[in-house]
Amino acid sequence: MILGRVAQAIPVVMGVVVISFILTRALPGDPAAYFAGPAADEASIAEIREALGLDKPLFQQFFYYVGDLARGDLGTSLTTGQTVMSDLAARLPASLELTLVALLLSCGIAIPLGVLAATRPGTWVDHLCRILVTAGVSMPTFFTGIVLIYVFYYLAGIAPSPLGRLDFIYLSPPHVTGFYLIDAALAGDWETWFGALKQLILPATTLALFTLAPIARMTRAAMLSALSSDFIRTARAAGLGTRKVLYGYAFRNALLPVVTTLGMVFSFTLGANVLVEKVFAWPGIGSYAVEALVVSDYAAVQGFVLAMALLFVALNLIIDIAYALIDPRIGLK
Amino acid sequence: MTDTSRRTFLKLTGGTVGAAMLPFLKAMPAQAQSGGTIVVVSGQTINSLDLHRTGTNRASYQVAVNCYDRLVSFGTKDTPGGGLSYDYSVIEPELAESWTISDDGLVMTFKIKSDATFWDGRKVTAADVKWSFDRAVSAGGFPTVQMKAGGLERPEQFEAVDDETFVIKLDKPSKLTLPDLAVPVPFIINSEVAKANATEEDPWAMEYLHTTPAGSGAFKVARWDQGQQLVYERNDAWVGGPLPSFQRVIVREVPSPATRRALIERGDVQMSFNIPNKDAAELDAKDGVDVYSTPIENCIHCLCPNFNFEPFQDANVRKALAYAIPYEAIFQTAAYGRGAPMWGGEAEITDTAWPRKSPYMTDMDKAKEHMAASGFASGFEVPLSISLGLADWMEPTALLMQEAFAQIGIKAEIEKIPGANWRTAALVEKRLPLHLENFGGWLNTPDYYFFWAYKNGHLFNSSNYLNEEIEQLVDDTLHIPMDDPSYAPKIKRMFEIAFEDLPRIPLWQPALNVAMNGASGYEFWFHRQLDVRPLISAPA
Secondary structure: OHHHHHHHHHHHHHHHHHHHHHHHHHOOOOHHHHHOOOOOOHHHHHHHHHHOOOOOOHHHHHHHHHHHHHOOOOOEOOOOOOEHHHHHHHHHHHHHHHHHHHHHHHHHHHHHHHHHHHHOOOOHHHHHHHHHHHHHHHOOHHHHHHHHHHHHHHHOOOOOOOOOOOOOOOOOOOOOOOOHHHHHHHOOOHHHHHHHHHHHHHHHHHHHHHHHHHHHHHHHHHHHHHHOOHHHHHHHHOOOOHHHHHHHHHHHHHHHHHHHHHHHHHHHHHHHOHHHHHHOOOOOHHHHHHHHHHOOOHHHHHHHHHHHHHHHHHHHHHHHHHHHHHOOOOOOO | OHHHHHHHHHHHHOOOHHHHOOOOOOOOOOHHHOOOEEEEEEOOOOOOOOOOOOOOOHHHHHHHHHHOEOOEEEEEEEOOOOOEEEEEEEEEEOOEEEEEEOOOOOEEEEEEOOOOEOOOOOEOOHHHHHHHHHHHHHOOHHHHHHHHHOOOOOHHHEEEEEOOEEEEEOOOOOOOHHHHOOOOOOOEOOHHHHHHOOOOOOOOOHHHHHHOOOOOOOEEEEEEEOOOEEEEEEOOOOOOOOOOOOOEEEEEEOOOHHHHHHHHHHOOOOEEEOOOHHHHHHHHOOOOOEEEEEEOOOEOEEEEEOOOOHHHHOHHHHHHHHHHOOHHHHHHHHOOOOOEEOOOOOOOOOOOOOOOOOOOOOOHHHHHHHHHHOOOOOOEEEEEEEEHHHHHHHHHHHHHHHHHHHHOOEEEEEEEEOHHHHHHHHHHOOOOOEEEEOOEOOOOOHHHHHHHHOOOOOOOOOOOOOOHHHHHHHHHHOOOOOOOOOHHHHHHHHHHHHHHHOOOEEEEEOEEEEEEOOEEOOEEOOOOOOOOOOOEEOOO
């Protein structure tokens, strides 16, 4: 059944390949002129255009692109000078690690907070939840990031230098997954593991504050609606314990919308954490895509869009499976 | 938290900043005791270790400077504002021990230092120089254009006579040739290593040298994590100049200016390269951080009225613009007073200094007089174009101009153009009626500036300006020595015409700002990239 779901994704990915190719070509700007440098003349721009294959007709360029893609070659990024594949391999794990840690953190706070707020509406917990939610959505991440740096690094001096994934006194752990926490743990290098964790705390908190809002709000709303349902009244009337009613019935039913929200939050965070990446010098995928877009770096933009599309397909698959596990009424059929 | 305590311990035991840090704790504990380490942060990203490669960006030029040698280099001088600068008027040996130029100026003979070696221990020979120069003139794109500026166009011009003698033959003598050998482009590559890694499709080993430099320079690249950091390791066998003081230099990329500022203020990094004007002004007022702001030689921020746009063909309109610009307000708002004013100069031109102040200043009455005398007394509308990539200075400048031009009846609508399109629109198609521009020439002579920015059809002449006399004067002065008797009068005449015709209205000379905390020895270079070689640790 999972195979069937994967098969459904194939036309989506093909569509993404075509659209990303056409859209990048529609971007304003001439990469050849841009990369020829400040003092280039007509001849050198033409040379570069030829080297990039941009002098060929569009359909021929597309043909080459699909051919390369079939061989697993995403091309070379002009901005970074690396192959797009190695860029993505280096940067995607950085973004994923940051986003996942941030989401774990925000779920760890938001879900209990939402449940508490729903069970005690109108009390101080509910108000706290409301304040956090409002503050979280209304503060832009770059602002929260800079405030956190200012307070914890600049003033208090407890946070490490915001210099990316690792301070310069550490070497990055041997590459296995690209996730520093996992790689360092695999290598048994706990010093580097703590080093990577320390660098993660501030940016992950920044992102967590931002993602907390939708999750907490959704948990609270879903719990409230679940708690006011007939089956909860029946369960209570049948004399089931509060714990059983709350977690066995209400929470499990409330989880469906929460998981949906989580999937959405994850996908937009991964794309939208570019500002956090900039502030914390995090070598992630968001800043990579933005820089590539600014200079019309075709190969990099296409590679990014494709990687994101595959990631979203995988994410949707995981969410579908999670649905089936949470709610037996939804099968994978 | 073992690491915290270890770091605290290091800070307590170490004396100076450099010696106190043990970078690469796990990997190189033994080496870390000797020499020191400096950490530099920069907002720019390095995308290649080979300047000749297509698509190599400006920030990457520093690798050519620090890891490779040229035949010659420029001297060093003090700048008026404190700090050091390269000295265009002094050419010093780097890999060349000495050189002679034939009486007709057509043959240059270089003697290569006999003790110069590449990192792999092999002696630097004239054949390596020849191969590297052939590569620079054949690679295409920017390196080839820059070589051409010094009259170096074809491989046949270069000859390796014997191991230590290298000869350049020129088509015509030019004062620009020797300085052009000291720019980052003609760097000398270990040709044996490069050839061993060249392929049929890639005879110049572009792919190999892109990630693996092979030179003789003061620093080797110990590590390059694209998008994150570049680590330089000193080459103790360097003969190109005095041995650098630091054993290791770590250049970290930190895109956010606010984060860079926090790092330098805290002293966790010793240098922040190319900081915004605003930070420079504010950090300068504080203790602990040294700020160096050097006006960039041969570079001017200008307002360019395009001659393709009918009202700007009227000299009175152009002069009205020049008198209406609120120079001082722009300089304070957009540049935070960093750099040098380029307005309110003497009317009479007595020397050949460039950039120089224009004879114009803010004078609304004169602006209105010129407008009234023009054929467009009732005013007109024009888009004022700026690049989003350079919005930090262009946007405030354009806003203040918009306000001032409205007072003389010119309704300027600000048009923001994305960075990727800017070059094509402004410089290649030259279609922007009124825009801001900031050309800076690497070779520091006025004729070189005029060659690029005032000659018709040339890239930075974005105003479509054409003046027959200027064309002739630039051709006459471009290659003759600056002490030639006909040089100064012709240059002065060029200035007169430029200020009379005003295809480019000078605003100010921008500055390159660098902040240092716990290190010193920074030297400004025309290429505006970091030369890590002269840096020293500041006395504690």
